[in-house]
Amino acid sequence: MGYERSCLLCGANFTAVREHGKYCTQKCQYKSWTRNNKGKVNEYARKYRTSENGKKVLAEHYASQKFRDRITAYQSKDAYKEQKRRYVASEWGRLKARQYTRNRKARIRANGGEFSIDEFISIVKAVDYKCLCCNQEFGLTDFSVDHIVPLSKGGLNAIANIQPLCLPCNIKKGTKVIDYRKDIFIGGLNL
């Protein structure tokens, strides 16, 4: 018993229980509803994102290993690399990059301080090529310069305010003030 139909959304053939059944599953029915009610869906999502609970859940999600793994998997795809290459080469991408460099330089000028690449290299060597946050070993070029007190919070661009972190750890740290060098004596360097 039932009505032979093809799903209005995915096109799959199915047997509807009711005469006016249009979708093969509840999932398809729900998907179709969200497509036709984008305004409501966006409004609801916006309200959730800006609520206290939503903010907390999102922050936890972004800090989770699952999220990091997903980003890593996504970024290793050729399609992503190609898209990124195109963005970097585009006029808009170049403009953005120049703007970023300019802003960063201005901040460094305003905050003061300077260090040489040799100083940075000697810190990386002193910590045995291990990221101070995740303790994994990396090659020299995989290290990023992390400002312990971020430039955006007035941190000095001097070696005393700098620690070597791998890029994922640097991104995860964001604009928080965390000194991972604590209790580590870095030989010869007066930090």
Ligand SMILES: [Zn+2]
């Ligand atoms: Zn369907």
Ligand SMILES: [Zn+2]
């Ligand atoms: Zn790390």
